[in-house]
Amino acid sequence: MKSDKTHTVAAQIEDNINLESYSSSVGFLGFCNSIIGWGDERCINALIEIIDLFVPHPVLVSSLRIYSDLQVDAEMFQLNQNEVEVRNRLIDRGVILLESSDDISDGFHFESTISDSILKDFVFYQTSMGGLSYHGFISSPESEMILYPHDDCGLGFIICNESHREYAVNRLQNCSERYSEFLEFFIDGCSFGEGKSALIDK
Secondary structure (H helix, E strand, C coil), rough: CCCCCCHHHHHHHHHCCCCCHHHHCCCCCEEECCCCCCHHHHHHHHHHHHHHHHCCCCCEEEECCEEHHHHHHHHHHHHHCCCCCCHHHHHCCCEEEEEECCCCCCCCCCCEEHHHHHHHHHHHHHHCCCCEEECCCEEEECEEEEEECCCCCCCEECCCHHHHHHCCCCCCCCHHHHHHCCEEEEEEEEEEECCCCCEEEE
16 A cells, blocks of 8 residues: 555665664664563553654554464464454554465555554554564654564664764653653663663564
8 A cells, every 4th residue: 555645665664774684774773672561551652652753744664464364363372352453453454464375475565654543553563462474664754763663562763864863862862761661772782771681683
């Protein structure tokens, strides 16, 4: 799903991100993790606020897929009823594709502005539930940042323009102070927040 308004975002992602290892991307700044557990509403809301700060008019770009029967998927990942409903809304919106084989093209199939509710579903699914193949990113034509939710209930941060790195790092440090009750940040090799974790590839 593409529109004239958003057609540059997938190309921007492909130009700036190493899809084999996000942290090997030239503009990789770091990531944040939850320190209060997976799926916590306070943590999800904090992640949404950070997205709004860096990408005020988000475009979601997705190649996310499920390769199993939905019932099998729910049983495999022990999804509760709310999680099943979140997953199904993302399928209905086209963010997640159902595939019978992994031989099918793995390119981006979804690129669109999204509602606040779909953004929250996407962040919740990606950070708390797991089980999806391939990639999901948030950016916009106006933004110098690409964000991606990851499965330690957090976000990764990649900048598209190196001249803005210092400014972006300073803003992320401010976020680390604002959300220190919920999140720990690892930015440009430095950790911020009270949680204990190792710097790993997100």
